[in-house]
Amino acid sequence: xxxxxxxxxxxxxxxxxxxxxxxxxxxxxxxxxxxxxxxxxxxxxxxxxxxxxxxxxxxxxxxxxxxxxxxxxxxxxxxxxxxxxxxxxxxxxxxxxxxxxxxxxxxxxxxxxxxxxxxxxxxxxxxxxxxxxxxxxxxxxxxxxxxxxxxxxxxxxxxxxxxxxxxxxxxxxxxxxxxxxxxxxxxxxxxxxxxxxxxxxxxxxxxxxxxxxxxxxxxxxxxxxxxxxxxxxxxxxxxxxxxxxxxxxxxxxxxxxxxxxxxxxxxxxxxxxxxxxxxxxxxxxxxxxxxxxxxxxxxxxxxxxxxxxxxxxxxxxxxxxxxxxxxxxxxxxxxxxxxxxxxxxxxxxxxxxxxxxxxxxxxxxxxxxxxxxxxxxxxxxxxxxxxxxxxxxxxxxxxxxxxxxxxxxxxxxxxxxxxxxxxxxxxxxxxxxxxxxxxxxxxxxxxxxxxxxxxxxxxxxxxxxxxxxxxxxxxxxxxxxxxxxxxxxxxxxxxxxxxxxxxxxxxxxxxxxxxxxxxxxxxxxxxxxxxxxxxxxxxxxxxxxxxxxxxxxxxxxxxxxxxxxxxxxxxxxxxxxxxxxx
Numbered sequence: 001x002x003x004x005x006x007x008x009x010x011x012x013x014x015x016x017x018x019x020x021x022x023x024x025x026x027x028x029x030x031x032x033x034x035x036x037x038x039x040x041x042x043x044x045x046x047x048x049x050x051x052x053x054x055x056x057x058x059x060x061x062x063x064x065x066x067x068x069x070x071x072x073x074x075x076x077x078x079x080x081x082x083x084x085x086x087x088x089x090x091x092x093x094x095x096x097x098x099x100x101x102x103x104x105x106x107x108x109x110x111x112x113x114x115x116x117x118x119x120x121x122x123x124x125x126x127x128x129x130x131x132x133x134x135x136x137x138x139x140x141x142x143x144x145x146x147x148x149x150x151x152x153x154x155x156x157x158x159x160x161x162x163x164x165x166x167x168x169x170x171x172x173x174x175x176x177x178x179x180x181x182x183x184x185x186x187x188x189x190x191x192x193x194x195x196x197x198x199x200x201x202x203x204x205x206x207x208x209x210x211x212x213x214x215x216x217x218x219x220x221x222x223x224x225x226x227x228x229x230x231x232x233x234x235x236x237x238x239x240x241x242x243x244x245x246x247x248x249x250x251x252x253x254x255x256x257x258x259x260x261x262x263x264x265x266x267x268x269x270x271x272x273x274x275x276x277x278x279x280x281x282x283x284x285x286x287x288x289x290x291x292x293x294x295x296x297x298x299x300x301x302x303x304x305x306x307x308x309x310x311x312x313x314x315x316x317x318x319x320x321x322x323x324x325x326x327x328x329x330x331x332x333x334x335x336x337x338x339x340x341x342x343x344x345x346x347x348x349x350x351x352x353x354x355x356x357x358x359x360x361x362x363x364x365x366x367x368x369x370x371x372x373x374x375x376x377x378x379x380x381x382x383x384x385x386x387x388x389x390x391x392x393x394x395x396x397x398x399x400x401x402x403x404x405x406x407x408x409x410x411x412x413x414x415x416x417x418x419x420x421x422x423x424x425x426x427x428x429x430x431x432x433x434x435x436x437x438x439x440x441x442x443x444x445x446x447x448x449x450x451x452x453x454x455x456x457x458x459x460x461x462x463x464x465x466x467x468x469x470x471x472x473x474x475x476x477x478x479x480x481x482x483x484x485x486x487x488x489x490x491x492x493x494x495x496x497x498x499x500x501x502x503x504x505x506x507x508x509x510x511x512x513x514x515x516x517x518x519x520x521x522x523x524x525x526x527x528x529x530x531x532x533x534x535x536x537x538x539x540x541x542x543x544x545x546x547x548x549x550x551x552x553x554x555x556x557x558x559x560x561x562x563x564x565x566x567x568x569x570x571x572x573x574x575x576x577x578x579x580x581x582x
Contacts, residue, residue: 009036061086080128155244158282166239281306327450386428400433403434
């Protein structure tokens with residue numbers, strides 16, 4: 001309960017991770033792309049003088065030495081795939097006695113070591129590869145958010161917006177329940193301590209009897225309160241669960257984003273960005289007094305807002321793929337399709353041996369149907385919905401040949417016995433006959449499943465992107481594509497920023513010039529454009545550090561609200577993921 005109050009997701013996977021963090025003999029290195037573990041550790045250790053460090057900090061060793069000496073916890077944030085070798089003694093807990101004092105060597109210094117010291121390490125990388133010499137020194141934990149954990153978070157957010165009194169009362173009950181159970185545990189420990197320390201006959205010890213009597217009264221009172229609290233919490237939870245469909249739907253949408261990073265390294269999205277989009281949809285969705293209709297409105301508004309915002313960051317060639325993936329995931333979550341048919345659709349064809357003795361396995365139309373097409377049909381026939389396709393194909397060859405010869409095969413009528421198959425099943429058959437027309441067929445399938453607006457991405461609107469931006473996060477043009485320079489120059493002129501705008505093409509020796517320009521523009525509210533970030537991979541850690549400062553509390557207070565940092569870059573693995581996500 002205490003961990004959940006401090007921000008740890010309530011799913012069993014996260015709880016198991018929490019138990020390992022608390023009990024492991026090695027320090028935890030947490031894979032934390034959504035910042036869940038980071039938030040939990042900071043809330044849990046905030047009263048213990050937690051020191052927050054990064055490997056790029058100039059005073060990293062000094063902070064570690066102070067924390068080790070006084071027994072304060074340390075969290076080392078945003079590490080990459082390498083960890084400084086000077087920290088090896090700390091990772092391996094190589095303590096020793098010096099003049100009777102437990103100590104550890106950190107760099108060239110020997111530091112007194114307190115047993116209460118705790119060390120946490122987090123990385124924002126989604127799929128890091130650590131060499132054995134690092135992974136053997138720490139306990140690697142995957143804190144990527146689970147479907148169950150995200151559903152619970154989104155449910156809490158939507159109920160807080162829709163029924164604030166309900167969610168606030170539930171939050172109070174959770175804290176009250178935690179405090180009640182904590183008091184009961186303290187009473188049990190107190191009783192056990194009395195029994196352990198009591199000398200002689202305990203019934204003759206008046207002080208012990210008095211403490212035991214008072215403990216029993218308090219325990220009974222707390223137990224009664226706890227029973228009532230649990231009854232009330234159960235009633236609230238029943239009402240709360242009526243919003244579960246929108247939480248489940250939205251959670252599914254987030255995990256589509258996780259797949260996009262495999263298409264291009266520049267497709268990175270943070271959980272905070274997704275949650276902000278979700279909250280905006282709750283505000284803008286049409287109100288309705290009936291919960292079921294309100295949930296439908298929320299789904300419709302959020303799904304299209306999500307689609308529009310993600311499309312804005314995708315290359316043109318990937319937008320239809322994203323729409324198709326969105327349609328498949330929504331239909332699968334509503335159990336309207338057989339996911340095995342989808343797997344057939346996206347899998348490469350497997351050549352099946354054609355028996356020379358079995359007549360049913362032979363190609364019935366060799367004059368126009370190739371053996372590779374026939375092999376796909378036989379493969380598809382292994383699925384239950386298509387079990388008669390291969391055996392009956394020859395009797396419907398007139399219809400199939402018309403589809404095979406058509407310039408628009410996805411629009412042709414199927415044979416009578418296959419006319420009622422679903423849209424995804426039609427795609428599977430079309431893959432067997434005319435794979436060259438799959439793009440057009442997928443476009444029609446997506447429009448039929450989600451609506452025409454999901455195959456017509458909104459045109460890029462620089463003004464809208466600017467209005468959605470803030471001074472503490474950069475705006476990124478991912479190349480190749482339409483040259484953004486002319487549009488940006490015209491836009492800067494309309495905002496009276498063209499004359500003061502600094503344009504720097506990154507390359508050798510330009511990093512320091514860019515830092516000075518950014519510092520000046522942040523104070524004066526000007527704009528800075530850094531071109532070709534992919535040509536300066538060695539300067540990217542510095543850019544990441546500058547952007548982290550912009551998002552910090554000090555940065556938000558110092559930076560002029562009119563300041564904007566514009567970046568252009570080709571896809572590059574060196575480009576910081578944290579900048580892309582935010």
